[in-house]
Amino acid sequence: xxxxxWLVAIFAIVLIINYVNFLINKNDKALFVIAGLILTFYGLDxxxxxxxxxxxxxxxxxxxxxxxxxLIPIGLVFIVYWINFKYLRNxxxxxxxxxxxxxxxxxxxLAWTRRFGDIAPFLQLDxxxxxxxxxxxxxxFISLLFVFYGLFFYTQEVYANAMPMFAFLGIFMTGIFLANxxxxxxxxxxxxxxxxxxxNIPLRKYLDSKAGLISVSVVVMFLLTIPYVYFGWxxxxxxxxxxxxxxxxxxxVILYFGSFNKKRIELDKSPFGNMQGxxxxxxxxxxxxxxxxxxxxxxCYLFFSVEVGVAVLSIMGIVGFMFKNKLLDxxxxxxxxxxxxxxxxxxxxxx
Amino acid sequence: MITADNLTKIxxxxxxxxxxxxxxxxxxxxxxxxxxGAGKTTFFSLLLDLIQxxxxxxxNNEVQVNASEDWKPFTSSFIDExxxxxxxxxEEYFYFxxxxxxxxxxxxxxxxxxxxxxxxxxxxGQKKFLRDLSKGNxxxxxxxxxxxxxxxxxxxDEPFANLDPTTQIRLKAIIKELAESExxxxxxxxxDLMHVTEVCERIVVLNKGEVVKDIQTSxxxxxxxxxxxxx
Numbered sequence: 354x355x356x357x358x359w360l361v362a363i364f365a366i367v368l369i370i371n372y373v374n375f376l377i378n379k380n381d382k383a384l385f386v387i388a389g390l391i392l393t394f395y396g397l398d399x400x401x402x403x404x405x406x407x408x409x410x411x412x413x414x415x416x417x418x419x420x421x422x423x424l425i426p427i428g429l430v431f432i433v434y435w436i437n438f439k440y441l442r443n444x445x446x447x448x449x450x451x452x453x454x455x456x457x458x459x460x461x462x463l464a465w466t467r468r469f470g471d472i473a474p475f476l477q478l479d480x481x482x483x484x485x486x487x488x489x490x491x492x493x494f495i496s497l498l499f500v501f502y503g504l505f506f507y508t509q510e511v512y513a514n515a516m517p518m519f520a521f522l523g524i525f526m527t528g529i530f531l532a533n534x535x536x537x538x539x540x541x542x543x544x545x546x547x548x549x550x551x552x553n554i555p556l557r558k559y560l561d562s563k564a565g566l567i568s569v570s571v572v573v574m575f576l577l578t579i580p581y582v583y584f585g586w587x588x589x590x591x592x593x594x595x596x597x598x599x600x601x602x603x604x605x606v607i608l609y610f611g612s613f614n615k616k617r618i619e620l621d622k623s624p625f626g627n628m629q630g631x632x633x634x635x636x637x638x639x640x641x642x643x644x645x646x647x648x649x650x651x652x653c654y655l656f657f658s659v660e661v662g663v664a665v666l667s668i669m670g671i672v673g674f675m676f677k678n679k680l681l682d683x684x685x686x687x688x689x690x691x692x693x694x695x696x697x698x699x700x701x702x703x704x
Numbered sequence: 705m706i707t708a709d710n711l712t713k714i715x716x717x718x719x720x721x722x723x724x725x726x727x728x729x730x731x732x733x734x735x736x737x738x739x740x741g742a743g744k745t746t747f748f749s750l751l752l753d754l755i756q757x758x759x760x761x762x763x764n765n766e767v768q769v770n771a772s773e774d775w776k777p778f779t780s781s782f783i784d785e786x787x788x789x790x791x792x793x794x795e796e797y798f799y800f801x802x803x804x805x806x807x808x809x810x811x812x813x814x815x816x817x818x819x820x821x822x823x824x825x826x827x828x829g830q831k832k833f834l835r836d837l838s839k840g841n842x843x844x845x846x847x848x849x850x851x852x853x854x855x856x857x858x859x860x861d862e863p864f865a866n867l868d869p870t871t872q873i874r875l876k877a878i879i880k881e882l883a884e885s886e887x888x889x890x891x892x893x894x895x896d897l898m899h900v901t902e903v904c905e906r907i908v909v910l911n912k913g914e915v916v917k918d919i920q921t922s923x924x925x926x927x928x929x930x931x932x933x934x935x
Contacts, residue, residue: 474803478789485791485833548787551752553776553804553853620791693756700786 358420365426372433379440475562482541486620489534489541496530496570500577507584516659519588520650520666523595524603524643526578530570531599535607536638538563539688543617543699550696557685564604564681571599587659591650594666598646601673605680610638612687615698705730705857705889706751710760713746713913721746721913723760728891728906730856733883735904735921736893737929742910744893745783748861751891752781764857777805781859782846790835794827794845797834798852805853812852819848822874839866847875851882858882859891864899872899879903897933901926 376383398405416422466473466480483489503522506512512519525532534541539559542549549559575596582589646666653662673680688695706728713721721743728734736744749755751762753769761768767775781787789797802812816828826841827848834842843866850858863879864872880903883890894900900907901921909917909932917932919925 474800478792478800481791481796545786545789547752547754547783548789551754551776551779551781551787552801555773693754696754 355417355420358423359417362416362423362426365423365430368430369426369433372430372437375437376433376440469565472558472562472565475559476565479562479566482620483534488618488620492530492533496533496574497577499526499529500574502526503578503581503584503588507581507588516587516591516654516662517647517651519591520595520647520654520662521643522588523578523592524599524646527571527574527592527596528599528603528642530574531567531603531607532639532642534570535563535567535604535611536635537614537618538608538611539695540611540614540616540618540699541620544620546699547696550692556688557681560608560681560685560688564608564677567604567607568600571596571604590659590663594650594663594670595646597670598666598673599670601670601677602646603642605673605677605684606641607638608681609684609687612684612691612695613637615695617699617701619702705732706762706764706891708747708750708760708762711747711750711757711762712759713743713750713755714758719913721750721910723747723913723915726908726915728889730889731883731887732906733879733890733904734892735900735907736891736910737895737897737900737907738893738910739895739933741912743913744910745861746913747910748781748783748859748891748893751859752779752783775857778856779859780805780850780853780855780857781861782843782850782863783859783861785839785842785846787846787849788834788842791833793831793833794837795829797845798849801849801852805855807853815852816848819851819878822848822871822878824871840868840871843867844871856887857889857891861893862895863892864894864896876903897926897929901929 373383373387377387394405397403416426466476469476483493503526506518506522539546539549575592578592579589581592649669650662650666653665706726708723708726711721711723711726712719720741736747738744746755750757751764751769753775756770761770763769764775764779769775789800792800798812798816799809802808807815816823823844827837827845830837834845837845843863847860847863850860860879863875867875876899879890879892882888883903883905890904892900892904905921907917907919907921907925907929908915909919909929917929919928
């Protein structure tokens with residue numbers, strides 16, 4: 354009898370998870386609440402404030418020991434089911450979902466961007482692009498979350514002395530926005546690319562603005578990773594070298610590869626699992642952007658030391674920085690050459 | 705002002721545009737008519753260097769458009785929605801265009817004030833993004849944006865399509881005024897023979913990529929065009 358009821362309870366729990374999952378899929382608020390709860394529990398457990406993990410064993414045993422407790426999961430199933438039911442019911446009517454969701458547009462003039470001189474209008478446009486479109490906005494949050502990526506590795510003994518791994522983390526964490534946002538330049542502007550190409554826009558200014566935006570992101574990401582110095586000075590040094598390398602070398606590289614983008618991106622589509630605009634180009638980009646610096650660092654580390662690796666990355670970054678103007682000129686020329694292909698490609702919808 | 709020579713555009717094996725010689729003098733209001741696929745948009749796209757000519761070239765005010773970018777400061781255009789930035793409000797869009805053309809907010813505001821009638825209270829101060837406006841209103845915003853910064857050449861592809869009758873009439877007045885009072889070359893394409901004959905001093909008919917008629921507009925022009933397209 355107890356076993357049977359325990360099975361029922363487990364089944365009820367499975368159903369709860371199923372219905373909760375359903376809610377999460379449809380509703381971001383639910384997602385945040387659940388994610389928040391899990392993070393809090395995990396945090397409480399991890400920092401040994403409350404041993405949350407140890408609670409679960411007795412709970413499951415309790416379901417076995419007190420058969421009547423089966424009512425609790427069953428009750429929960431009904432509650433979650435009812436929430437789902439109400440939620441979906443409200444969204445059942447076609448005209449509701451057809452009614453275009455019109456956010457009230459808040460104008461902003463972002464006057465502070467003025468100090469960047471003549472790239473200001475483009476910078477403003479890019480900031481609005483990022484802030485007012487789902488997919489780009491998500492990229493920013495995802496990038497910020499990747500700051501915590503280091504925790505997975507720095508905390509594990511296995512990687513404690515694997516310096517090439519640190520180099521990967523450094524390039525990756527300081528360059529995540531560079532990679533995520535940069536690889537789709539100029540496809541972000543694909544919806545109005547013909548206008549950009551026929552308006553009085555110097556292509557160079559357009560690229561300068563993108564480069565500026567990514568530079569800021571690299572610096573910010575580097576600042577955010579400074580606390581990792583806790584895991585050893587190497588972490589900080591490598592992150593620093595990586596940031597310089599990203600600024601000096603990877604920004605021109607990613608802008609250059611951007612000129613191969615020919616796939617349109619609809620900005621207002623959901624970001625998750627959205628492969629729009631992705632093509633072989635993106636995979637090709639990742640090789641030099643991520644692979645090259647790690648390889649360079651690893652070689653320097655194996656033959657010499659961490660210091661040499663960091664120095665070489667930094668020097669390469671500084672050299673890239675010195676030739677920034679030349680490089681951007683060459684990239685501008687490349688964009689000019691590819692212009693017709695891009696315009697034609699960006700016009701093709703549903704690809 | 706604008707000269708096209710030996711201009712052709714070939715897609716695959718299909719010749720979509722073939723113009724031996726076409727000259728548009730400064731200040732002319734120039735109308736381009738033709739059925740679908742006649743090559744109107746192709747011609748405008750070539751003029752804006754959005755596609756590459758298969759042969760020949762277009763020279764805009766002594767600048768060969770596919771060789772230099774120097775035509776951009778004095779040329780403006782509205783071809784289709786891809787000239788609008790969906791996530792901006794109309795105001796932000798106008799200011800952005802103004803900025804590109806060296807006009808500050810006050811200049812743009814002064815210009816917009818002239819188009820209050822044309823906007824009919826549906827564009828400014830709506831707290832909506834351009835992507836949320838109706839097709840007609842998007843078009844209004846795009847057309848007016850192409851007047852910002854005193855361009856010498858204004859290119860409008862099918863400006864009358866999607867507009868309500870009142871707006872069409874107002875647009876006609878605006879284009880006429882633009883062509884008369886300032887030294888502006890206006891290029892308009894249209895399916896609507898009546899509008900185009902009313903607005904343009906000169907009308908060129910394209911058929912399957914070739915110039916088949918080149919008329920100075922007169923009282924008989926509309927008849928002539930109607931017989932051409934009707935027969």
